[in-house]
Amino acid sequence: MCFKMASKFCIYRTAVVVLLLASHCQSADEDYVKTASNLRTMIQNKFSKNRNHAGNMAYHEAARNFIKSTFEDNELDVNMVSFATSDPQTMGYNVVGILPGKLADTEDDEYLIVGAHFDTTPTTPGVDNNGSGLSAMLEALRQLKAMSCTFENTVIFAAFDMKEKEEPTSACPSGLCGSKNFVEVWLKEQLESTGSKVKGIIILDTIMNYDTKNQSQEIFLDNDEFSSFNAEIRDADSKGDFLFGVGRKSDSKLMAAFRKAWNDLSKPEYKIKSIELDIEGAPSEDQMNAYPRLMDSDHKYFWTNDPSYSAIYLSDTDDKRGVMRQCYHSDCDNSTVMLTDSKLTFLAKSTIAVTNCISEMAVCSDPESSAATSAYVIQTVLMLFMFGLASFFFM
Numbered sequence: 571m572c573f574k575m576a577s578k579f580c581i582y583r584t585a586v587v588v589l590l591l592a593s594h595c596q597s598a599d600e601d602y603v604k605t606a607s608n609l610r611t612m613i614q615n616k617f618s619k620n621r622n623h624a625g626n627m628a629y630h631e632a633a634r635n636f637i638k639s640t641f642e643d644n645e646l647d648v649n650m651v652s653f654a655t656s657d658p659q660t661m662g663y664n665v666v667g668i669l670p671g672k673l674a675d676t677e678d679d680e681y682l683i684v685g686a687h688f689d690t691t692p693t694t695p696g697v698d699n700n701g702s703g704l705s706a707m708l709e710a711l712r713q714l715k716a717m718s719c720t721f722e723n724t725v726i727f728a729a730f731d732m733k734e735k736e737e738p739t740s741a742c743p744s745g746l747c748g749s750k751n752f753v754e755v756w757l758k759e760q761l762e763s764t765g766s767k768v769k770g771i772i773i774l775d776t777i778m779n780y781d782t783k784n785q786s787q788e789i790f791l792d793n794d795e796f797s798s799f800n801a802e803i804r805d806a807d808s809k810g811d812f813l814f815g816v817g818r819k820s821d822s823k824l825m826a827a828f829r830k831a832w833n834d835l836s837k838p839e840y841k842i843k844s845i846e847l848d849i850e851g852a853p854s855e856d857q858m859n860a861y862p863r864l865m866d867s868d869h870k871y872f873w874t875n876d877p878s879y880s881a882i883y884l885s886d887t888d889d890k891r892g893v894m895r896q897c898y899h900s901d902c903d904n905s906t907v908m909l910t911d912s913k914l915t916f917l918a919k920s921t922i923a924v925t926n927c928i929s930e931m932a933v934c935s936d937p938e939s940s941a942a943t944s945a946y947v948i949q950t951v952l953m954l955f956m957f958g959l960a961s962f963f964f965m
């Protein structure tokens with residue numbers, strides 16, 4: 571009706587609707603802006619210099635203490651977990667923060683774990699690798715706390731030390747020492763003493779290098795089984811405009827939950843692509859060797875553990891995309907190159923997706939959250955009412 575009658579009123583009415591819709595949608599955009607701004611500040615101030623235990627010991631320690639105090643500020647139970655390394659002079663330190671759920675310390679509890687490594691190789695500021703994953707984890711923690719609801723399940727935030735292997739000392743020649751210790755010692759003891767289980771782990775590694783230029787994305791998987799995945803990238807002009815997720819068959823529920831959280835957000839130009847390896851449970855030696863790129867992050871020991879835990883690994887494909895082809899493990903993985911608006915917005919989307927995925931899976935059960943939902947419903951009803959009123963006057 572409105573559209574047939576090109577009246578002045580029709581224009582008013584459309585304007586009112588547009589304004590109402592804009593005010594209603596604003597909060598989503600504000601979330602991105604606020605998240606990106608928090609991430610920028612954190613990376614700039616805390617994660618823009620080298621954090622190798624031998625390369626820059628003071629900054630490595632400062633990063634660790636910053637993570638610890640962030641956990642404390644958010645009222646987590648904090649464990650600074652030290653572990654011996656193959657170098658008797660060097661200790662490793664994981665920083666673990668626990669947000670106990672209502673089911674904490676019971677056999678019904680199923681942990682959700684978010685993990686990122688905080689060290690770098692000796693020669694890089696490590697803004698993308700892996701200041702990005704760590705910042706996303708800490709910002710997701712802030713957002714989860716801001717929801718002010720008590721989760722059914724316990725959520726654990728783990729900052730791993732000594733992921734990186736290229737270093738002047740022989741502390742961790744194989745890499746992934748922090749997450750290995752976390753899984754095989756700390757988590758094992760925790761589960762044995764409580765009888766609790768693990769629902770899923772999200773590993774955030776190098777995740778902020780978004781690049782929309784043609785040919786910015788190299789093909790990074792050469793196994794035949796990925797030919798259609800590769801074709802899809804080529805057909806879209808090989809743009810590095812997606813977050814890359816890896817899981818096994820055994821991780822399909824967790825990956826589906828994360829993808830849903832991602833796809834429910836706005837800004838579809840920031841994409842997600844994931845693969846599902848044809849693996850159930852712990853990968854065999856042959857399977858490990860078949861996918862070297864896909865096994866080389868902190869999810870590895872969650873997969874190989876007995877029992878094997880559900881874990882997904884998220885990255886921006888590291889040295890196979892855009893500027894990271896030159897900057898990986900080097901000088902220019904720095905704040906000037908990485909802290910652009912589009913890279914920060916990409917990181918913000920990953921952060922909000924982690925927040926929403928964890929809050930969904932950990933089951934928020936507080937009346938306050940349903941109060942938030944009611945507020946949303948009331949806002950919507952009010953909006954429809956005003957729309958009706960506006961129609962009445964302007965028809």
Ligand SMILES: *[C@@H]1O[C@H](CO)[C@@H](O)[C@H](O)[C@H]1NC(C)=O
Pocket residue numbers: 784807
């Ligand atoms: C990217 O590739 C597409 C298709 O090949 C082409 O139409 C477009 O102009 C290219 N963009 C740039 C910026 O080169």
Ligand SMILES: *[C@@H]1O[C@H](CO)[C@@H](O)[C@H](O)[C@H]1NC(C)=O
Pocket residue numbers: 901902903904905906907
């Ligand atoms: C980061 O690296 C770029 C490229 O090498 C350089 O131009 C810039 O000055 C560096 N920024 C910082 C903060 O070191």
Ligand SMILES: CC(=O)N[C@H]1CO[C@H](CO)[C@@H](O)[C@@H]1O
Pocket residue numbers: 691699700733734735775776866867868885886888899
């Ligand atoms: C995805 C990923 O693991 N990114 C990098 C983080 O740091 C280590 C060590 O440099 C790299 O091997 C990872 O590939």
